[in-house]
Amino acid sequence: MTKKESLIELRPHFSTPLALFENKKLIKKLKKYIYAQNVQGIESNVAPQVKRNLKESKFDFLISQEKIIMELKQFIWESINTVLGALQNENCKYMINFRDSWFHIGTTNSIHEVHTHSNCSWCGVYVIQAGDDDGGETVFVNPTAITGLTYWDYGSRWVEQESHMRIKPEDGLMILFPSHILHHQSLYRGKKDRVIIGFNLQILGKDRDGNGAEELVDMAIAPPKPPVKPAIDPSNYQTQGY
Numbered sequence: 112m113t114k115k116e117s118l119i120e121l122r123p124h125f126s127t128p129l130a131l132f133e134n135k136k137l138i139k140k141l142k143k144y145i146y147a148q149n150v151q152g153i154e155s156n157v158a159p160q161v162k163r164n165l166k167e168s169k170f171d172f173l174i175s176q177e178k179i180i181m182e183l184k185q186f187i188w189e190s191i192n193t194v195l196g197a198l199q200n201e202n203c204k205y206m207i208n209f210r211d212s213w214f215h216i217g218t219t220n221s222i223h224e225v226h227t228h229s230n231c232s233w234c235g236v237y238v239i240q241a242g243d244d245d246g247g248e249t250v251f252v253n254p255t256a257i258t259g260l261t262y263w264d265y266g267s268r269w270v271e272q273e274s275h276m277r278i279k280p281e282d283g284l285m286i287l288f289p290s291h292i293l294h295h296q297s298l299y300r301g302k303k304d305r306v307i308i309g310f311n312l313q314i315l316g317k318d319r320d321g322n323g324a325e326e327l328v329d330m331a332i333a334p335p336k337p338p339v340k341p342a343i344d345p346s347n348y349q350t351q352g353y
């Protein structure tokens with residue numbers, strides 16, 4: 112047996128999933144809907160110190176029965192179902208809660224510094240208008256590079272080679288990512304507005320019976336029983352699609 116043959120397997124464990132989808136059918140109406148809100152400044156008042164040259168809505172953007180918003184939620188729900196079904200090797204539908212949702216309108220020199228998202232397991236960015244081809248990428252930081260290594264040398268080059276993943280905005284691109292990943296929006300230098308929708312998802316369980324109540328009992332997010340009552344407004348739950 113040669114030395115090479117004695118290596119049984121080199122396993123790429125602990126990878127980080129980033130899921131990219133494309134849907135251009137919704138963006139025209141969503142853009143119109145967003146601009147009609149006439150948002151000024153950081154209306155959410157969430158971490159304004161890490162956001163520059165951005166307008167941001169309140170964090171309840173998707174809490175609406177408007178047709179275009181319902182279509183967007185349906186798209187997100189189908190997408191997260193696809194991702195989780197593949198990652199968790201399950202053939203089911205999931206009950207999700209849109210914990211937070213917002214939009215950004217970024218102007219020239221907009222930037223959103225490094226952050227993670229809390230109170231959710233999955234997050235998403237949906238690009239409504241990428242703007243000019245001049246920055247504004249969503250940049251993800253390799254978790255191993257940040258917290259996994261306490262010492263670097265030449266043997267760490269395999270991490271260094273992919274310390275960041277930069278994803279260029281494209282109209283209609285949606286990225287789903289786990290909430291723990293550090294990320295930021297790189298400096299956008301374009302003149303045209305850069306418009307995105309962001310959201311945080313809680314996955315409350317499998318939607319086995321269509322009403323979700325049974326699943327909530329077993330989830331940490333649910334209140335102690337009795338009563339069996341969801342802690343979050345049930346009108347916001349995704350159970351059977353929008």
Ligand SMILES: [Fe+2]
Nearest residue numbers: 226227228294
């Ligand atoms: Fe973010």
